[in-house]
Amino acid sequence: MRDSNREWVFAQRPDGEPDMDSFELRAGDVPEPHHGELLVRVRYLSVDPYMRGRMRDAESYAEPWDVGDVMAGAVVGEVVESESDAYEAGDLVTGNGTWADYSVLDADSVAPVDPSVADLPAYLGVLGMPGRTAYFGLLEVGEPKPGDTVVVSGAAGAVGSVVGQIATLNGCRVVGFAGTDEKVEWLTEDLGFDAAINYKQVDDYRAALDDAASDGVDVYFDNVGGPITDAVFTRLNLDARVAVCGQIAHYNDEGVPTGPRKLPQLISVRAKVQGLLVGDYASRFEEASERLGEWVAAGEITHRESVVDGLENAPDAFLGLFAGDNIGKQVVAVSADGL
Ligand code: NDP
Incomplete structure (x- = not known):
């Protein structure tokens, strides 16, 4: 009507x-x-x-x-x-x-x-803006190589769940942070993540990373910021890449948060930290949609x-x-x- x-x-x-x-x-x-x-x-x-x-x-x-x-x-x-x-x-x-x-x-x-x-x-x-963000953010900014350990925060969300699966398709070891046991189970049982951490049940994120990513972190895809990111910064490997996609842990802050400054962690490992905006890749959206559509149709991305x-x-x-x-x-x- x-x-x-x-x-x-x-x-x-x-x-x-x-x-x-x-x-x-x-x-x-x-x-x-x-x-x-x-x-x-x-x-x-x-x-x-x-x-x-x-x-x-x-x-x-x-x-x-x-x-x-x-x-x-x-x-x-x-x-x-x-x-x-x-x-x-x-x-x-x-x-x-x-x-x-x-x-x-x-x-x-x-x-x-x-x-x-x-x-x-x-x-x-997956076939819209979040999927394209995962595609370009991981492949262009994260530059994953086979054998890399990729850590994703907000891993069970729209962007994060696709990031982890593209990383797996690229031969990486993938670890996710998510906020419930049901999410952790979905990531590891259905999406092929190698490990996932329920950050709401863990006090020491660094110790959890030592278990789940014992070889350190080569690529960090950051959707959330906050204490998860602080912990990941302490476990970055030489030449690590950090793709800063989102900072949802700070979106409701009314001022710029201060606190432990993590930039010194980047020096000795020469890590590269880069923000990304999906709109910058507009001229290549068709490529991403086609590729993501193929992966979905083939059942390679859930x-x-x-x-x-x-x-x-x-x-x-x-x-x-x-x-x-x-x-x-x-x-x-x-x-x-x-x-
Ligand atoms: P999601 O589907 O991931 O939904 C948000 C998730 O964030 C929630 O499900 C929740 O999961 C998690 N979350 C909420 N608060 C916190 C917190 N304080 N600490 C840790 N995790 C938290 O959203 P999207 O996939 O759409 O977006 C993910 C991120 O990517 C967002 O930050 C968004 O702004 C950004 N983004 C950036 C783009 C760009 O071009 N740069 C484009 C698209 C998205 P949990 O249960 O795990 O806490």
């Missing part, structure tokens, strides 16, 4: 950890697509840690939201009205939309979705999505990222069965 639309609006900047006060669900009319645009019925929407950065009134790589803006993010959906020659009603597409029942997407920036390759939520995870049902629960799904509620990619089912 295309008679009304609900959308989540950014209602208040959070101070520290966000809560429901930052979100307001509004009802309104279904938007009209203009020339070059598609009206899409959202099937699934993505919630991502980077959205916390957009809630802050500070310059960053992702533009800050103004209070009153509709929450934006990646969606998978079905075209219901097309003002573009490239797509017609009924096509499934993925692109940047909004937390809404109906969203208007720019036809030039969407990609077609093929449900025979993978279920729709996978297009927000993926999983945590699905929260209902647009009304989108903020809960987002807040759950900071509590570690998700295994694999967190998505929200808005109209999962279609029209």
Whole structure:
């Protein structure tokens, strides 16, 4: 039924950890697509840690939201009205939309979705931005070599779970940090990680690393920062590479955290630490999508999505990222069965 639309609006900047006060669900009319645009019925929407950065009134790589803006993010959906020659009603597409029942997407920036390759939520995870982040971040910044030990933090999340599997495909020994025993079991039993550490059950991360990565760390793919990263820095091997992808442990901090300074650890091992932004690889996204699609189709990469049902629960799904509620990619089912 295309008679009304609900959308989540950014209602208040959070101070520290966000809560429901930052979100307001509004009802309104279904938007009209203009020339070059598609009206899409959202099937699934993505919630991502980077959205916390957009809630802050500070310059960053992702533009800050103004209070009153509709929450934006990646969606998978079905075209219901097309003002573009490239797509017609009924096509499934993925692109940047909004937390809404109906969203208007720019036809030039969407990609077609093929449900025979993978279920729709996978297009927000392994076959979407997180998968591409894992692909370029590990291969271009981490530069893994066969026999290397690769350590991944946030290992059971959307990016981390793919990083570990690509590292395994490249002949590396892979160790993950994750926050529950269920996640540890998924990593080691299903995804082929050689070892995984439940950091919420361990007091001494360095001792845990000595057990799990006894030859030291050649590549560290960092999704979280904080004390896990402090510990990994003390176990880096000669010429180690550190890919700084995310720092979710700090996203709710209101100031720059200080504390033990770990840079001296990098000197004697001549480690290279590099930040990465997936958008820098935009000209090569097709290559990554093709390769990841092949790995998924061949069963060489396993993926999983945590699905929260209902647009009304989108903020809960987002807040759950900071509590570690998700295994694999967190998505929200808005109209999962279609029209
Ligand atoms: P995830 O699916 O990994 O979800 C976040 C996970 O982070 C949670 O499940 C939780 O798992 C873990 N976590 C939350 N708080 C902490 C904490 N204080 N310490 C340790 N772990 C914590 O998210 P994504 O895969 O989408 O993103 C992973 C990281 O990569 C994020 O930091 C994100 O911002 C970044 N990113 C960067 C990109 C870039 O271009 N640079 C692009 C995409 C993502 P657990 O149970 O293990 O604690």
